[in-house]
Amino acid sequence: MPPVVVFAGRAEQRAAYERHLTDAAAAAGLEMDLRMDPAEADPATVDFLVYAQNGPVQDFAPYTKLAGILNLWAGVEAVLALDPPHDVPLVRMVEEGLTLGMIDYVVGHVLRHHLDVDRYIHTSPIAEWETDYPPLARDRIVGILGIGALGGACAERLAMHGFRVIGWSRSPKEIPGVECRHGERALDETIAEAEILVLLLPWTDATYRIMNARRIAQMPLDACLINAARGQLIDHVALLEALNAELLRHATMDVYDVEPLPPNDPYWTHPRVTVTPHIASVTRPETASEAVVAQIARHQRGEPFLHVVDRARGY
Numbered sequence: 001m002p003p004v005v006v007f008a009g010r011a012e013q014r015a016a017y018e019r020h021l022t023d024a025a026a027a028a029g030l031e032m033d034l035r036m037d038p039a040e041a042d043p044a045t046v047d048f049l050v051y052a053q054n055g056p057v058q059d060f061a062p063y064t065k066l067a068g069i070l071n072l073w074a075g076v077e078a079v080l081a082l083d084p085p086h087d088v089p090l091v092r093m094v095e096e097g098l099t100l101g102m103i104d105y106v107v108g109h110v111l112r113h114h115l116d117v118d119r120y121i122h123t124s125p126i127a128e129w130e131t132d133y134p135p136l137a138r139d140r141i142v143g144i145l146g147i148g149a150l151g152g153a154c155a156e157r158l159a160m161h162g163f164r165v166i167g168w169s170r171s172p173k174e175i176p177g178v179e180c181r182h183g184e185r186a187l188d189e190t191i192a193e194a195e196i197l198v199l200l201l202p203w204t205d206a207t208y209r210i211m212n213a214r215r216i217a218q219m220p221l222d223a224c225l226i227n228a229a230r231g232q233l234i235d236h237v238a239l240l241e242a243l244n245a246e247l248l249r250h251a252t253m254d255v256y257d258v259e260p261l262p263p264n265d266p267y268w269t270h271p272r273v274t275v276t277p278h279i280a281s282v283t284r285p286e287t288a289s290e291a292v293v294a295q296i297a298r299h300q301r302g303e304p305f306l307h308v309v310d311r312a313r314g315y
């Protein structure tokens with residue numbers, strides 16, 4: 001009997017995922033009994049649940065046979081808050097489209113700050129011939145906190161471009177061209193050195209408000225911050241104070257404590273803040289379907305899933 005796979009993403013994504021999951025399974029030679037509407041399947045018969053935090057399934061209790069919960073999102077704090085069954089592996093999304101999108105976003109915003117593009121975009125005519133050259137990329141230090149699937153790929157690409165890239169993670173890492181650091185002291189040193197600091201850590205108990213007032217004060221004068229991870233990593237009051245005091249040049253924010261960002265939030269109108277609406281990257285149905293099928297095929301071959309969430313660590 002082929003495994004029963006239920007897609008529990010948003011209803012408007014069903015058509016695209018049905019096509020891509022079917023194509024990916026055919027390409028991989030994987031037989032599966034795919035149900036695109038959770039209401040079409042008896043939960044007690046489901047082997048794999050393709051889960052989304054904004055989808056129709058928010059209670060795992062009836063799914064008593066699950067071999068795996070395949071999360072469509074890279075971030076898992078929302079699904080962990082539902083306390084899915086501990087004996088079922090929870091797999092987070094790592095897929096090419098999501099990674100490539102994040103590389104585009106991070107490289108684009110790093111280059112904007114590196115070249116100080118904003119300075120040369122005038123909303124009113126200014127007849128000033130300013131000739132301050134930006135440094136070469138190789139003379140610019142970019143720090144990346146969190147060098148996993150997304151941060152690691154961004155770090156590698158920025159290093160290929162020539163930037164001096166320092167990456168920081170919990171465990172030791174090796175990434176071509178990147179100075180990889182770990183540990184508490186290395187965190188403070190990295191923040192103190194990075195002229196452009198990118199956040200790509202997951203939101204966990206250990207990373208909540210990791211960019212607190214003390215660490216924001218450690219950032220070099222005129223540094224820029226790019227947060228493409230989660231709003232909960234930052235003490236927003238401290239960040240606004242540093243921006244108001246002109247200690248930091250700019251903050252590019254994609255994620256917030258409350259989303260959508262409330263209309264009265266000071267970030268919207270702050271001259272030193274760029275607000276993007278959680279669009280840094282997104283799971284793409286075509287490449288995500290390939291990743292989902294690859295995970296199911298691994299399990300069917302008796303191999304362990306990749307990218308299983310460590311519940312104790314929270315990511």
Ligand SMILES: NC(=O)c1ccc[n+]([C@@H]2O[C@H](COP(=O)([O-])OP(=O)(O)OC[C@H]3O[C@@H](n4cnc5c(N)ncnc54)[C@H](OP(=O)(O)O)[C@@H]3O)[C@@H](O)[C@H]2O)c1
Nearest residue numbers: 074075146147148149150169170171202206228229280281
């Ligand atoms: N804005 C968007 O559109 C968007 C899209 C997708 C994802 N995201 C966010 O991006 C986050 C990262 O995704 P990912 O796929 O790259 O995750 P990942 O592969 O799990 O990488 C997480 C990285 O953070 C490090 N880390 C975690 N906790 C740490 C700690 N306490 N101290 C030091 N380092 C720590 C990990 O270190 P180790 O390598 O040592 O484990 C790893 O390098 C997601 O959790 C999500 O919140 C945002």
